Amino acid sequence: MLTRIDHIGIACRDLDATVEFYRRTYGFTDVHTEVNEEQGVREAMLKINDAGDGGATYLQLLEPIRDDSPIAKFLARNGEGVHHIAFGTDGDVQEEADGIAAKGVRVLYDRPRRGSMGSRITFLHPKDCGGVLTELVQAAAKPAGH
Numbered sequence: 001m002l003t004r005i006d007h008i009g010i011a012c013r014d015l016d017a018t019v020e021f022y023r024r025t026y027g028f029t030d031v032h033t034e035v036n037e038e039q040g041v042r043e044a045m046l047k048i049n050d051a052g053d054g055g056a057t058y059l060q061l062l063e064p065i066r067d068d069s070p071i072a073k074f075l076a077r078n079g080e081g082v083h084h085i086a087f088g089t090d091g092d093v094q095e096e097a098d099g100i101a102a103k104g105v106r107v108l109y110d111r112p113r114r115g116s117m118g119s120r121i122t123f124l125h126p127k128d129c130g131g132v133l134t135e136l137v138q139a140a141a142k143p144a145g146h
Contacts, residue, residue, distance in 0.1 A: 002096065004051040006088035006137040007058040007116075011074050011081060015063035018080075019044050022059060031058075032117050040069025045116055055088045055139050060116060084123070086135035093120045093138035100124060100136075112138070 012018040015033075022028045028046040035042045046059045062083060064072035074083055089096045097107045106125035115121035118140030126133040 001090060002087040002136075003090045004055055004088045005057055006055060006086040006135075006139075007045065007060045008082060009060045009062055009084040009086065009135070011062050011064075011071050011078075011083040013063065013075060013080060015042050015044055015061055018061050018063075019046065022046050022061070028059065034116065035065060036114075036116070037065075038113065039071075040064055040066045041071050043116060051088070055090075060086070084133035084135050086121075086137050088137045088139060091138070093122060093136050096136050096138075097122045097124075105129065 010018070019030050023030065023046075028048060030044050031047045032045040033043065041062045042065050043063070044061045046061065048057045048059065050056050062071045064075065066072065071083065093112050097112070101107050105128040108123040108125060112120040112122045115135075115137060120138040120140075122136050124134040124136070
């Protein structure tokens with residue numbers, strides 16, 4: 001079951017400056033930064049709040065690390081701004097995607113890929129989702145005792 005808005009993905013040209021803007025303006029905390037070579041981005045996750053299912057809600061800031069990445073192409077077409085919305089699930093992301101696909105929505109990956117902070121992710125085609133690129137996220141399992 002989808003349980004929360006996991007994050008809103010925002011494309012930016014300068015990750016450090018954008019992180020600083022959100023820290024200074026809204027007081028959001030930068031909790032994780034990584035480079036995702038597969039997606040061609042350097043990203044930061046800024047925590048907004050905790051969710052009732054053990055997850056949280058974040059802003060994901062995305063800066064391209066190469067010109068052929070989806071984020072670089074998005075920036076060239078649209079400029080900086082909202083790139084996608086991601087919904088979190090408390091179950092298996094593949095099962096969630098299969099259930100949505102059965103309703104006629106195209107899933108962009110054959111099987112989930114690695115996302116931020118060890119999560120499992122897949123995307124839904126924006127043409128089937130009212131023009132909105134939609135991501136499904138299964139958070140990484142937390143170690144026992146956390």
